[in-house]
Amino acid sequence: EVQVVESGGGLVQPGGSLRLSCAASGFTFSNYGMSWVRQAPGKGLEWVSVISNGGGGTYYADSVKGRFTISRDNSKNMLYLQMNSLRVDDTAVYYCAKDLRVNSGYHNFDYWGQGTLVTVSS
Amino acid sequence: DIQMTQSPSTLSASVGDRVTITCRATQSVSKWLAWYQQKPGKAPILLIYQASTLQTGVPSRFSGSGSGTEFTLTISSLQPDDFATYYCQQYDTYPITFGQGSRLDIK
Numbered sequence: 355e356v357q358v359v360e361s362g363g364g365l366v367q368p369g370g371s372l373r374l375s376c377a378a379s380g381f382t383f384s385n386y387g388m389s390w391v392r393q394a395p396g397k398g399l400e401w402v403s404v405i406s407n408g409g410g411g412t413y414y415a416d417s418v419k420g421r422f423t424i425s426r427d428n429s430k431n432m433l434y435l436q437m438n439s440l441r442v443d444d445t446a447v448y449y450c451a452k453d454l455r456v457n458s459g460y461h462n463f464d465y466w467g468q469g470t471l472v473t474v475s476s
Numbered sequence: 477d478i479q480m481t482q483s484p485s486t487l488s489a490s491v492g493d494r495v496t497i498t499c500r501a502t503q504s505v506s507k508w509l510a511w512y513q514q515k516p517g518k519a520p521i522l523l524i525y526q527a528s529t530l531q532t533g534v535p536s537r538f539s540g541s542g543s544g545t546e547f548t549l550t551i552s553s554l555q556p557d558d559f560a561t562y563y564c565q566q567y568d569t570y571p572i573t574f575g576q577g578s579r580l581d582i583k
Binding site (some may be wrong): 389398399400401404413414415416449454460461462463464466467468469 | 477508510512514519520521522525531563565567568570571572573574575576577
């Protein structure tokens with residue numbers, strides 16, 4: 355059974371840092387691109403970042419570029435999101451999401467985690 | 477960036493109704509368009525990808541059509557489980573972008 359499970363969310367002050375993790379199982383992790391998608395309270399979905407299956411390609415939303423870094427460890431089936439210089443408007447549930455297709459440059463998502471809440475507040 | 481605009485933002489319908497949600501892109505995304513369903517407190521579920529391909533396990537009452545800049549999601553006969561929020565997503569060009577969502581309520 356495919357599973358992706360996020361962790362690492364919590365309360366952080368503006369300007370602070372947080373590292374999210376996503377543990378994947380039930381599929382060959384190294385074959386799939388992975389993304390982070392977030393959802394502010396009561397709002398819609400916002401794509402944050404994607405990393406290619408091998409880790410060599412990364413892309414970011416303009417809203418997080420230069421502050422967030424996506425990475426992966428294929429030996430551990432883990433996806434990460436390092437979030438620095440956090441702002442109040444980064445408050446959201448952060449989802450880890452798996453690409454539908456193997457080794458694809460086209461990113462739509464067939465499995466999502468349950469999400470982890472990041473709250474940025476003083 | 478490609479902006480995705482869904483209409484309507486909210487709609488009310490009854491069990492058994494046929495409903496259509498439209499998604500428009502500010503530039504062509506070819507066929508690289510997906511639809512998701514989300515219920516409160518839950519992760520989104522992939523319904524349709526490549527504009528018209530039904531994801532495995534999704535009921536056949538869901539269908540998608542369109543290409544370029546205009547797309548539709550149709551539910552042929554609403555079931556009680558279908559009342560949710562629906563999002564379109566383009567994955568033709570970075571940054572990947574979602575529509576603002578269309579909430580489907582019970583009339």
